[in-house]
Amino acid sequence: MRLLVGQDADDAGKLAAGVVLGAVRSNPALVLGLATGSSPLPLYAALAASGADFSGISGFALDEYLDLPDGHPQSYAEVIRTEVTEPLGLDPARVHVPDPHGRDHAAHAAAYDAAIAAAGGVDVQILGVGSNGHIGFNEPGSAFGSRTRVVPLAERTRRDNARFFASPEEVPTQCLTQGIATILEARHLLLVAHGGHKAEAVHRALRGPVTEDFPASVIQRHPQVTVVLDGAAASLLA
Ligand code: GLP
DSSP states (O other): OEEEEESSHHHHHHHHHHHHHHHHHHOTTOEEEEOOSSTTHHHHHHHHHHTOOOTTOEEEESEEESSOOTTOTTSHHHHHIIIIIHHHTOOGGGEEOOOTTSSOHHHHHHHHHHHHHHTTOOSEEEEOOOTTOOBTTBOTTOOTTOOSEEEEOOHHHHHHHGGGSSSGGGSOSEEEEOOHHHHHTSSEEEEEEOSGGGHHHHHHHHHSOOBTTBGGGGGGGOSSEEEEEETTTTTTOO
16 A cells, blocks of 8 residues: 655645556546545646646546436536536546436446446546545445445435535435446446545554444555545545
8 A cells, every 4th residue: 555645735645646646647548536525625736737638538437326317516517517527628538427317226336337348447446534434435344245236325424525515415315326346347446535534534544443334444455556645635544
């Protein structure tokens, strides 16, 4: 596991962007795994500012809420469009987000995993970590062998994400998320976190026991992981 620590969130974003830019330089048809939430925003901003050509890459989002109306600004389809696809100049036809609007979520989830495999698998998977240790929306207790599926959101996650919605009740109760086994198939995991509120989760993910009770700890089993933090998020690491 490689650990990079920036001076602040923007500096960490630039360091993480350097990892992605290096991968895109050696493979302009890179398959990039896309995370949402606040953690990767400095990374996406640094990628957009780089002026690099991302038009040949494909993207697969980790997760999507269920039960938001199509086009809701907090749906991850919209967040990916406005924070990633448009600023980086990605080809929208090559950017995939789990579709929550079909009738058969299980069939769609299986097709999503198959689409990732058909694209050759994810080369670099960007990951944030939830304060309860979730990756994607794999909440504590998620099986390490899990595939893309519907999961109920933990109450703590709904509280954490309430800041993005007009009221806490508006936060969806379920989502579609790539499974942990799906995530682990990526060739390179790039975990990003900033802020002192993430220090404990980062410590448990990197140094704690590997357990389904804290899903992010599974990254310790992956052969190629880069973790990019700011000083505050790294503050509990010895
Ligand atoms: C979100 C996403 C995750 C993200 C995590 C942390 O809700 N589903 O993919 O990594 O929770 O969020 P944040 O980066 O805003 O702290």
